[in-house]
Amino acid sequence: MNQPIRLTVNGELVTAAVAPRQHLADFLRETLGLTGTHIGCEHGVCGACSVRLDGAVVRGCLVYAVQADGARVDTIEGVSDSGEIADLQAAFATRNALQCGYCTPGMLLAAQELLLVNAAPDRETIRDRLSGNYCRCTGYHAIVDAVEATARARAEAKR
Amino acid sequence: MKSAAFDYVRPGTLEQALQILSERAEGARVLAGGQSLAPALNLRLAAPELLVDIGGLAQFRYIEEGADALRIGALTRHVDVERSEIVARRCPLLSRAIAHVAHPAIRNRGTLGGSLALADPAAELPACMLALDAVIHVAGPGGERRIAARDFFQGVFETALRPGEVLTGVEIGGLGPDRTYGFAELSRRRGDFAIVGLALAARRSSTALSDVRLAFFGVADRPVLARAAASALGAGDMSAARAALATDLKPVSDAQASSAMRLHLAGVLLERAFNETLEASA
Amino acid sequence: MSEGLSPLDRPNSYIGRAVPRPNLARLLQGRGLYVSDMTLPRMVHVAFVRSPYAHARIAGIDAGAARTAPGVVAVVTGAELAEVCTPWVGVLTHMKGLKSAPQHAIAVDRACWVGEAVAAVVATTRAEAEDAAALVEVSYEELPVVADMEAALAPDAPAIHPDLGDNLAFERKLDAGDVEAAFASADAVAQAEFVFGRHTGVTLEARAMLADWNPGEQRLTVYQGTQAPHMMQNIIAKHLGLEETQVRVVCKDVGGSFGVKVHVYADEMATAALARMLRRPVKYVADRVESFLTDIHARDHRCKGRIAVNRQGDILAFEIDDLTAIGPYSMYPRTSAIEANQVVNLVGGPYKTPNYRARARVAFTNRNVMCQYRAVGHPIACSVTEGLVDLAAREIGMDPVEIRRRNLLPDDSYPAQSASGMKFEALSHHAALDKLVAMMNYPALRAEQTDLRAKGIYRGVGLASFIEVTNPSAAFYGVGGARISSQDGASVRLDAQGAVVCHASVTEQGQGTEAILAQVVASAVGATLDKVRIILGDTDHTPYGGGTWASRAAGIGGEAAWRAGVALRENILKVAGVMLQADPSALDITEGQVIDATGQARVGLDEIARVVYFRPDTLPADFQAELIATRHYAPKAYPFAFTNGVQASWLEVDIKTGFIRLLGHWVVEDCGRILNPQLVDEQIRGGVVQGLGAALFEKCEYDARAQMLNANMADYLVPMASETPDIQIGHIETPTADSMLGAKGAGEAGTAGAAAAVVNAVNDALSPFGVRLAEIPLTPELVLKALGVVL
Numbered sequence A: 001m002n003q004p005i006r007l008t009v010n011g012e013l014v015t016a017a018v019a020p021r022q023h024l025a026d027f028l029r030e031t032l033g034l035t036g037t038h039i040g041c042e043h044g045v046c047g048a049c050s051v052r053l054d055g056a057v058v059r060g061c062l063v064y065a066v067q068a069d070g071a072r073v074d075t076i077e078g079v080s081d082s083g084e085i086a087d088l089q090a091a092f093a094t095r096n097a098l099q100c101g102y103c104t105p106g107m108l109l110a111a112q113e114l115l116l117v118n119a120a121p122d123r124e125t126i127r128d129r130l131s132g133n134y135c136r137c138t139g140y141h142a143i144v145d146a147v148e149a150t151a152r153a154r155a156e157a158k159r
Numbered sequence B: 001m002k003s004a005a006f007d008y009v010r011p012g013t014l015e016q017a018l019q020i021l022s023e024r025a026e027g028a029r030v031l032a033g034g035q036s037l038a039p040a041l042n043l044r045l046a047a048p049e050l051l052v053d054i055g056g057l058a059q060f061r062y063i064e065e066g067a068d069a070l071r072i073g074a075l076t077r078h079v080d081v082e083r084s085e086i087v088a089r090r091c092p093l094l095s096r097a098i099a100h101v102a103h104p105a106i107r108n109r110g111t112l113g114g115s116l117a118l119a120d121p122a123a124e125l126p127a128c129m130l131a132l133d134a135v136i137h138v139a140g141p142g143g144e145r146r147i148a149a150r151d152f153f154q155g156v157f158e159t160a161l162r163p164g165e166v167l168t169g170v171e172i173g174g175l176g177p178d179r180t181y182g183f184a185e186l187s188r189r190r191g192d193f194a195i196v197g198l199a200l201a202a203r204r205s206s207t208a209l210s211d212v213r214l215a216f217f218g219v220a221d222r223p224v225l226a227r228a229a230a231s232a233l234g235a236g237d238m239s240a241a242r243a244a245l246a247t248d249l250k251p252v253s254d255a256q257a258s259s260a261m262r263l264h265l266a267g268v269l270l271e272r273a274f275n276e277t278l279e280a281s282a
Numbered sequence C: 001m002s003e004g005l006s007p008l009d010r011p012n013s014y015i016g017r018a019v020p021r022p023n024l025a026r027l028l029q030g031r032g033l034y035v036s037d038m039t040l041p042r043m044v045h046v047a048f049v050r051s052p053y054a055h056a057r058i059a060g061i062d063a064g065a066a067r068t069a070p071g072v073v074a075v076v077t078g079a080e081l082a083e084v085c086t087p088w089v090g091v092l093t094h095m096k097g098l099k100s101a102p103q104h105a106i107a108v109d110r111a112c113w114v115g116e117a118v119a120a121v122v123a124t125t126r127a128e129a130e131d132a133a134a135l136v137e138v139s140y141e142e143l144p145v146v147a148d149m150e151a152a153l154a155p156d157a158p159a160i161h162p163d164l165g166d167n168l169a170f171e172r173k174l175d176a177g178d179v180e181a182a183f184a185s186a187d188a189v190a191q192a193e194f195v196f197g198r199h200t201g202v203t204l205e206a207r208a209m210l211a212d213w214n215p216g217e218q219r220l221t222v223y224q225g226t227q228a229p230h231m232m233q234n235i236i237a238k239h240l241g242l243e244e245t246q247v248r249v250v251c252k253d254v255g256g257s258f259g260v261k262v263h264v265y266a267d268e269m270a271t272a273a274l275a276r277m278l279r280r281p282v283k284y285v286a287d288r289v290e291s292f293l294t295d296i297h298a299r300d301h302r303c304k305g306r307i308a309v310n311r312q313g314d315i316l317a318f319e320i321d322d323l324t325a326i327g328p329y330s331m332y333p334r335t336s337a338i339e340a341n342q343v344v345n346l347v348g349g350p351y352k353t354p355n356y357r358a359r360a361r362v363a364f365t366n367r368n369v370m371c372q373y374r375a376v377g378h379p380i381a382c383s384v385t386e387g388l389v390d391l392a393a394r395e396i397g398m399d400p401v402e403i404r405r406r407n408l409l410p411d412d413s414y415p416a417q418s419a420s421g422m423k424f425e426a427l428s429h430h431a432a433l434d435k436l437v438a439m440m441n442y443p444a445l446r447a448e449q450t451d452l453r454a455k456g457i458y459r460g461v462g463l464a465s466f467i468e469v470t471n472p473s474a475a476f477y478g479v480g481g482a483r484i485s486s487q488d489g490a491s492v493r494l495d496a497q498g499a500v501v502c503h504a505s506v507t508e509q510g511q512g513t514e515a516i517l518a519q520v521v522a523s524a525v526g527a528t529l530d531k532v533r534i535i536l537g538d539t540d541h542t543p544y545g546g547g548t549w550a551s552r553a554a555g556i557g558g559e560a561a562w563r564a565g566v567a568l569r570e571n572i573l574k575v576a577g578v579m580l581q582a583d584p585s586a587l588d589i590t591e592g593q594v595i596d597a598t599g600q601a602r603v604g605l606d607e608i609a610r611v612v613y614f615r616p617d618t619l620p621a622d623f624q625a626e627l628i629a630t631r632h633y634a635p636k637a638y639p640f641a642f643t644n645g646v647q648a649s650w651l652e653v654d655i656k657t658g659f660i661r662l663l664g665h666w667v668v669e670d671c672g673r674i675l676n677p678q679l680v681d682e683q684i685r686g687g688v689v690q691g692l693g694a695a696l697f698e699k700c701e702y703d704a705r706a707q708m709l710n711a712n713m714a715d716y717l718v719p720m721a722s723e724t725p726d727i728q729i730g731h732i733e734t735p736t737a738d739s740m741l742g743a744k745g746a747g748e749a750g751t752a753g754a755a756a757a758v759v760n761a762v763n764d765a766l767s768p769f770g771v772r773l774a775e776i777p778l779t780p781e782l783v784l785k786a787l788g789v790v791l
């Protein structure tokens, strides 16, 4: 039986009736048309489905939409429009830290969370904190470069 | 793959949760962080009729310190433990171990109670509880129970939890300035479940270790205390301790590693975890 | 202006520069459009009932309960689908003796591997389709299972396809020079059996297709994440009984392909057929378990190798005997014999050695199908060759760099030919090796290795020289009868505001095709990059061509675009000549402006477009402007444009645990003219990491009943960020003279040599223990066993 939910997605209030078995990533993609949240495995390993739930990055495939009732959800579309990660996105572009782009939304959200928790991570820390996000195309080196460059640029800007 | 259909309730109180669980005993499953349950459902390895989401029971998300004890609520997320100053100060074994549990996004959601109730034999936290001689608190239709960690883990995904019971928290006692810890694990990739791991807890006097508890994980159907090795270590004899592992452990063989390899690795980890306790005291 | 002007000489050329890719902003915002993102009105979803047995007769299918389940639109069996979709056989005439059996989109009476579809369930949501699929009752009668390659060729093995007689799909033998004499005269002979696990591509976006039959138009539109839209158009039309004009294949963003998405998959053919049957859009997105069970697997070779050397370090001969097993069918239309064939072609390829004997056998088994995946055959050939070279060096006590210097084809010896008959226009093995040795500071690493060994820390260096097949001509597939185009086209036109629009037949899979084409077109025309728009992946609109495979998009597609751009420039200058009353040959275009010989800007492209499109009345009556040009290109002088390079790995082996930590990786590569250095570097890095995955982690595990044991992402271990090192890259540039741009491919070089370098490094690290490992993935268990630490 479908259940009613109310949540805030990228700052907009959304109401919907969802089947309990529908995970948040499918809800965002299919019901709201926010297809920037991708699906790579649906068993929690790849990180393509990453979204922010009440401020913390989670696997969209391991949370059911009903569980997000009352919550605040931010997707790649939302953080792009708000400009929050514009510098990180620019660094990814400059460094060609994406090829097919399928891992990219999840990678960006994970990287942003890392930089909020640790403003000056070394390369090993970056690799560690991104270890739950699979990328088959880039080999990760360019991604690590882009995150490192963003961390440095943010530190400069603060000074 | 999509989960089979299920119903979902999110009770507001523990009493309601217990009530629903007792009414729907067979077909109902507790949902906490969902980081192990959701993959199983999405792969259609399990198909419960009803999920009872206890995620709303905020009173079970806490980390509290007592004089010589630490109490952690079942709904405390891995990330809470990871960032907890109290845990880092009072029980650094958990801070060390938690960094090996999965990845940040999973730690943001997964709970201590979920990890313990799941009882994956290769998981870090059950072994830590065993090493720390923790007491696990559960609530059920028959009231509350306290179960020692050594009695709690009973097999692959099997615990002492009875149908309708909910794990509410853990209590770790006997903490004090003389406690020392070691932790080591080998997993193929960062964040993977371990091939073999070891949580070591002991007391340190100026000369030696005492009350040594060696909880190995990834070696059997549940975390295992290596008692003979522990007493050898207490006696300061590392090579006897390593040799004793052969009697303490009867490791499983699987695609990741043979039994012999696990036994060998357990010995290597024993030395490494022990050296860590030395470094800590240095 | 002459066509012969080198691209590098043109003023303000974008060639050779790291310009940002035009499609990145979209992807960075999550606003790409992958097939899995698409929906259409009346769209339904298909889920497949898949065989749980590796080999079984389908005795009956009871779909009664499934047909009445909620949301179900249709349940279709193999026999029903066969009425709209004919079977295929994956053979090529130039692969002499290659045999295979007819394969249906859905198994009709027999399932031949775990995961083969036996029925399709179509419903309004994927979840409901899966619910109903679970209700389809199939009665199976188990048949004998051929579980692995050795069993397949045993004398008493049951033939998977009795009509074919036995399970030997293909065999090739080669004997060049005098191998017997070479071995007889050798001072040392080394040998090993090299074992390669079964790998698979694990594209992050799974295979996906959305097929839409419009009964009013009698046309099928297929949205597919594919590397080869025109090939798919041909094949879908052929097997659904349509004309090619009735099939349109559209390819938007693709979430990774690496060769996985260049083949014809039974379930995708079924999806197209279902759309036709049901007269509505049908969507299929493989879930991850289906990906593991049905995306092509690759490698899975056992190759015995021998090498002969003399005391001075001259390699006298190579000999190999390779065995592989491809599953129950040869894939369509590229066939599954190509990988083994490439192994025969490529072993010994970097070296002067004229004496070479090879045998390769390809067997059928009841495992998932295997076919071409990134760097087809190269990792095997490279690992075998480079492993043998290191063994030989060890036998005679020579440094691995030194033995390579002695034996690699000299840089001044081209054109040259390998013992297997591969033709090399110009390679740079020695320059590459010299550069690599300098980049990695080889002597310093050796010194560090020695120091650390004294402390019980075991580090090793491994080298791997390689050659790579790129820019294939029709020799690859076309001559064998497959309608796989080895030529590509580009059509470039000036729009009404003076911007340049390019339609091209190569496709974008993330490697940067759009950027390369934009750079090439902008440079050829003289436009600025922001005024170039690239349109790809639509058989209704783009010129005809092969798409993306065998590292050809830049070298072949780029060349077509260059030529089209040059032609458009000439056309524009003709108009400018008329408008300015000047000799067109005295004019040029740069940064969107027509300039004269003094460099003075005379008229902008926007103004030219305005006049041509809106005021043709102002141009002379006898002049007709053509602001569009189309060109095609197929390589002609060589069957393949070979590239070369060398890789090195630096790693540490924990001799207590058998764990391997990768500390550094270097690649020097020569892909001819570099159109965009950043894109080349990132292709190489991505490719290297796929090779590292193969070296240390990845393997499709099967049991004795041919059940795949790790068909999920938790158990099939792909390398993640923490398992991979930084990768340093250097270049040598030896352009091919076969094209104007001189570009060759770079897509597979990384994968070709990475595993070989790692295995050599592990053996180097463990040389004090006399360890000689030759199996990948190199698990901790293999290492500890080799060290004798565990049995």
Ligand SMILES: Cc1cc2nc3c(=O)[nH]c(=O)nc-3n(C[C@H](O)[C@H](O)[C@H](O)COP(=O)(O)OP(=O)(O)OC[C@H]3O[C@@H](n4cnc5c(N)ncnc54)[C@H](O)[C@@H]3O)c2cc1C
Pocket: A043, A044, A045, B029, B030, B031, B032, B033, B034, B035, B036, B037, B038, B039, B054, B074, B100, B101, B102, B103, B106, B109, B110, B111, B112, B113, B114, B115, B117, B118, B120, B122, B123, B124, B125, B161, B165, B166, B167, B168, B191, B192, B193, B194, C714
């Ligand atoms: C990719 C990936 C990697 C992982 N790696 C690791 C790892 O390295 N180490 C590791 O330890 N874990 C790992 N995990 C699992 C993760 O730690 C889970 O969070 C944890 O095991 C379960 O906690 P949860 O709150 O998510 O529980 P859930 O998934 O909600 O529940 C798990 C089980 O416990 C039951 N349950 C949950 N809470 C209670 C309760 N309070 N009372 C009674 N029953 C309860 C549920 O009914 C269910 O059966 C990994 C998970 C993923 C997806």
Ligand code: FES
Pocket: A038, A039, A040, A041, A042, A043, A044, A045, A046, A047, A048, A049, A050, A059, A060, A061, A062
């Ligand atoms: S789709 Fe959620 S982790 Fe892969």
Ligand code: FES
Pocket: A097, A098, A099, A100, A101, A102, A103, A104, A134, A135, A136, A137, A138, C204, C255, C256, C510
């Ligand atoms: S860019 Fe393709 S998976 Fe990361």
